[in-house]
Amino acid sequence: MKKMQPMQSVQSLQPLIDELKELAHLNAISALLDWDRATYMPNKSIEVRSEQMALMGRLIHEKHTGDKIRSLLDEHVDLAKGTIRPDADKINNYSEKEKRLLHETYRAWKIATGLPTEFVTELSKLLPKSMHVWEEAKEKNDFNLFAPYLEKVITAKRKEADYIGWNKHPYNALLDFYEPGISQDEISLVFEDLKRGTVELINKIKGSPQFGRENRISKITHNFDLNKQWEFGLKVLEGMGVDFNYLRQDKSAHPFSTSLHPTDVRITTKMCERDFLESLTSTIHEGGHALYELGLPTEWYGTPLGESRSMGIHESQSRLFENVIGRGRSFWTHYYPILKKYFPKELFGISVEDLYYAFNELIITPVRLKADELTYNLHIIIRFEIEKLIINDSSIRVADLPELWNQKYKEYLGVSANNHAEGILQDIHWAGGMIGYFPSYTLGNIYGLQFYNQATKEMGNLNYKFEKGELKGLTGWLKEKIYQKGKEKTVPELLMEITGEKINTHPLLEYLNNKYTEIYQLR
């Protein structure tokens, strides 16, 4: 009986939902074009791929902003004010879910209608090329090759912010794509707080006699067979609760995850014979993203209720699995004996404690993806600060960015990159137009610990389960609390509903303090 109710009241929303579903299919097809570009596309067909993606970008934008969706949405929402029409509500008696569906649909529509079609086409023509050139520039360690594309991307993103409109800072418009409802200034405050705690802890560690102790695993001449690494990675994904009927993993220059539908999710990893830790942690990280996408409610596919909440919440999942679980002692209590079956020779004389230490050693490096989970947030804060500048301050010149980058690394982490490939060219995000994404990683770290603490409160100490390889209990909890909700709640509402709190750096800092105090025997 109860099940019938939403079905019934959805009735008149159905034509709108059908259109949104088609829009979602087009986005999924675009995602496949991009996935293919990064994985299997022949090397020199980037020109035509850019044209194909630009065409899809235009079709998506035309459909999103076209008459059909406009008039269907207009039946339910006053397009001038953005409020739900009382008369439509009277007829439909919208559920809370449906109201949220309408609000979020309107929000996305409003953003899309702010962007001229030519701009969208240009951008979707630019980005695949820019990413392709970035790859080449990184390989050749040549910033000048990439600079004109970075210039174009920055200009486009500033324009985009202007088209959409912004409050206080243009950068706020870009942040809003990835983490709606939290502003640049709010993030700055939270990050300052985190920075203080992080720097304090780093200094403590640096003062410890244990700092710089031999990392036994890194001293081995690693030669971890790629196929075995691959198989072990799949085993871990399976343990996390991933269903390979709906997910695949491939290789790409920069690991990423993408979703075409909750039944077709794809992740990639980068494999390296000499750095098995990096490829495994990236598999677990992308696996966390994948769990979210696989766990979204298929019955709402195409609508905001079938979409992930925000990139911060997304990263909370990937970072939780990567760090709290994947770099955790209890996880390795279970997986170490399995790993040893794959690499008996390679791990000869290496204890589970050696491995645990290798995964958690403080690594002060210019390369974000090689960083430990403590200093990692400083890498993000550097990028956040540079992003604020390049979007808000039009006097910044692209040619000056490498120096600015290096300065900040010197100041915050005390390191210098040997080359641009390990410096400003290390990340694909800017090449892909994803300016405003980076904060999501650290927001994700913060949210992740808030969720994890709550899960522990509700389910008891999870470490006992992890020691037996039982991760699926947590996955189930996260699916129920987060994945199945789609965009039903705002980020602050979701945090409050699940944890009873606002965003709060305390759980993360406490966790890091406990972990590193034990590892480095502080105090």
Added chain:
Amino acid sequence: MKKMQPMQSVQSLQPLIDELKELAHLNAISALLDWDRATYMPNKSIEVRSEQMALMGRLIHEKHTGDKIRSLLDEHVDLAKGTIRPDADKINNYSEKEKRLLHETYRAWKIATGLPTEFVTELSKLLPKSMHVWEEAKEKNDFNLFAPYLEKVITAKRKEADYIGWNKHPYNALLDFYEPGISQDEISLVFEDLKRGTVELINKIKGSPQFGRENRISKITHNFDLNKQWEFGLKVLEGMGVDFNYLRQDKSAHPFSTSLHPTDVRITTKMCERDFLESLTSTIHEGGHALYELGLPTEWYGTPLGESRSMGIHESQSRLFENVIGRGRSFWTHYYPILKKYFPKELFGISVEDLYYAFNELIITPVRLKADELTYNLHIIIRFEIEKLIINDSSIRVADLPELWNQKYKEYLGVSANNHAEGILQDIHWAGGMIGYFPSYTLGNIYGLQFYNQATKEMGNLNYKFEKGELKGLTGWLKEKIYQKGKEKTVPELLMEITGEKINTHPLLEYLNNKYTEIYQLR
């Protein structure tokens, strides 16, 4: 100077060409969705893939039959009569190429406008599912699983023929997709001719004391490492003149080739440790298709001048490379020593003659893809005869097809399949709606030898070159004579232009007679 002329007169065709190019991009995106379905898509996401493909099918059809293309085409062609407008010709002074572009564009438009959008959507929803079910049915050897889908496909294809309109037989409308300009009755005549000559030769071989002699290579317990097979296959493709900057090979249940653009062509093969000949010949076959697609003129991309002429001409390329070259003695004179480096143990005691014989042994089998090049055409003729029936004769029942299939195999080849997987379920074509495609293989065999004889006339005996691994000379000749022409000529015109002849089974039959007379020491 001469180069400027076509550019200038194309001017006012440009808006039409731009639209056709977008249509080609959409078709390419559809092709990628299908390629992905067959290669990498997660197992259980076929439902949503069908929806995506149906949506693309609809968008393509809407664009092709929409107002924009209609009115742009209408400027140049009288849409009621299909003739070029004299006034437009006066202004543009169309080149012969442009006239052909317009004629062929009109022809494709006329077919598309004959099909209702709902029909196209339904069909593009049906086919991916049907192919997916076929795969499962073949694996499980269960015809009943596939039967309802085959029924639906046949019904749809009959409807399609009716929508388009046909002459004499509905099947003619379907043949016209793949081999325009040659009718069912004409093909029947040519095939009868070929059948006579083939059966005569088979009988001669069967009467020879050499028939059934030991095939030494098949007696080895083969265990050809898949990775090495793969590498050798790539080496052969390279030798054929394939550029891997624009082409990739992957694995799939049924080998196929697809093209997104002359700079992004994809082929697949099926690998088997125990049957290295089958996977290699399929690589060479698809490689022949790929050469055609890679060799099309990019400057005409999207227009008929940038499209392959017909599936018969396409198969003439794949079958020429697969059989005349890839199963030829001079080819193996060069490649055998290379192959032996990959498989020294496996080929111990096997001479190049043994290998040549293994590749050319008369194999009377129920499985088309395992057949020798002589009996192969009988496999095609069986399918052609059944296709005529299932499309032209509405009293035929799907449930009766396996028996009909088996009867014909008994009659023409004297063999029975052990199961449906090796019988009526062996091919993907019907599942994919490609009824009318099969004749292309044998037409291709016929054309191929006509082309090959001409190439020999112009370039001298090619075998001397093949013995040195020099295949690219022939590839270059084919590119100039065929690939670069797109649809500039009709099939009969192209044949006439290149060889000075109409379709003619004589070169093929002569070639087969010579080859098998030598192998089986006939007379």
